Amino acid sequence: MDVVKLQKQLVDYRASLYHEAFLDEQFTQLQELQDENNPDFVVEVVSLFFEDSERLLNELAKALEQQSIDFKRVDAHVHQLKGSSSSIGAQRVQKVCITFRNYCEEQNVEGCLKCLQQVKHEYSLVKTKLETMFKLQQQILAAGGSIPM
Amino acid sequence: MGMAAESQFHVLAVDDSIIDRKLIERLLKTSSYQVTTVDSGSKALEFLGLHEDDTTNPSTPCVSPNNHQEVEVNLVITDYCMPGMTGYDLLKKIKESSSLRDIPVVIMSSENVPSRISRCLEEGAEEFFLKPVRLSDLNKLRPHLMKTKSKDQHQKQEKQEEKSAFQSPKQQQQEKEEHQQQQQASNNKRKAIEEGLSPERTRPRYNGITTVV
Numbered sequence: 327m328d329v330v331k332l333q334k335q336l337v338d339y340r341a342s343l344y345h346e347a348f349l350d351e352q353f354t355q356l357q358e359l360q361d362e363n364n365p366d367f368v369v370e371v372v373s374l375f376f377e378d379s380e381r382l383l384n385e386l387a388k389a390l391e392q393q394s395i396d397f398k399r400v401d402a403h404v405h406q407l408k409g410s411s412s413s414i415g416a417q418r419v420q421k422v423c424i425t426f427r428n429y430c431e432e433q434n435v436e437g438c439l440k441c442l443q444q445v446k447h448e449y450s451l452v453k454t455k456l457e458t459m460f461k462l463q464q465q466i467l468a469a470g471g472s473i474p475m
Numbered sequence: 476m477g478m479a480a481e482s483q484f485h486v487l488a489v490d491d492s493i494i495d496r497k498l499i500e501r502l503l504k505t506s507s508y509q510v511t512t513v514d515s516g517s518k519a520l521e522f523l524g525l526h527e528d529d530t531t532n533p534s535t536p537c538v539s540p541n542n543h544q545e546v547e548v549n550l551v552i553t554d555y556c557m558p559g560m561t562g563y564d565l566l567k568k569i570k571e572s573s574s575l576r577d578i579p580v581v582i583m584s585s586e587n588v589p590s591r592i593s594r595c596l597e598e599g600a601e602e603f604f605l606k607p608v609r610l611s612d613l614n615k616l617r618p619h620l621m622k623t624k625s626k627d628q629h630q631k632q633e634k635q636e637e638k639s640a641f642q643s644p645k646q647q648q649q650e651k652e653e654h655q656q657q658q659q660a661s662n663n664k665r666k667a668i669e670e671g672l673s674p675e676r677t678r679p680r681y682n683g684i685t686t687v688v
Binding site for chain 2: 352355356358359364367370371374375378402405406408409410412413414415
């Protein structure tokens with residue numbers, strides 16, 4: 327396995343994630359908080375984000391299936407999702423949440439359902455991207471290389 | 476590292492989001508603070524040794540007889556939007572308590588609502604940070620913490636710390652740009668310096684460099 331090639335792959339891949347707004351500056355902040363004493367910090371935070379998001383998306387689906395939708399409840403979940411996506415730098419997810427909250431305020435069911443689909447889609451995309459990136463990092467480490475910044 | 480002979484400051488971080496708790500913990504530890512995180516205002520009060528009915532019923536046996544809480548907390552940093560007790564409610568309870576009112580409280584929020592910010596500052600919050608919180612924000616905590624360590628210090632300080640040793644070069648650059656306006660002549664890191672109360676003390680702090688919308 328060519329470490330140099332893998333490292334270049336990682337650098338390019340990561341750059342594309344920023345370029346396509348999957349990730350923003352906040353993700354960089356997370357990476358800067360990681361060091362030799364806390365080598366898994368980013369993976370740990372991102373894993374928490376995955377777990378938490380999946381829980382929230384389930385709650386959202388349930389809340390929007392109700393006969394009489396509790397928009398306050400829906401909004402509370404979206405607010406949480408917006409917060410956590412912002413905290414890890416998942417910009418596209420965060421952006422959909424903003425639109426989602428507006429629909430909640432308007433009590434617009436159609437809009438909310440549309441946003442739910444969108445946010446599920448964006449979440450699924452960023453999850454795949456991050457998992458791919460972590461896999462690349464693992465490969466580099468396994469081949470004896472270090473993760474380029 | 477810069478902490479030298481003094482014992483570490485202990486910060487109590489309150490946030491209902493597990494992601495944000497992890498983040499604030501890492502930020503605080505990177506800044507060499509000792510950290511305890513809790514997920515609600517009521518747990519925070521419990522940790523501080525205060526029970527919710529304490530202010531109205533001082534003879535409650537569950538409050539320890541001495542005025543100090545069990546574990547010393549030098550600063551409380553709390554999220555604003557939390558279910559049940561909000562960060563604002565927590566702030567109020569702390570400031571209303573004779574044993575806790577001197578503990579500096581910082582509020583964090585993902586939403587930039589000027590009236591919210593003023594309300595918190597008026598209620599006695601030292602700072603208001605917009606989320607996501609960064610290392611550079613935490614450097615603003617040090618003056619408030621230094622104040623609590625100094626016995627006679629009653630007045631707030633507006634002087635800036637010199638760039639922290641634990642900042643990455645990128646952070647230092649950001650710090651420089653952000654604090655140009657606030658820079659003062661003095662550059663003493665650790666000594667508490669008496670200064671007149673500055674009207675800027677209550678000026679809301681807006682973080683202009685985040686991407687929060």
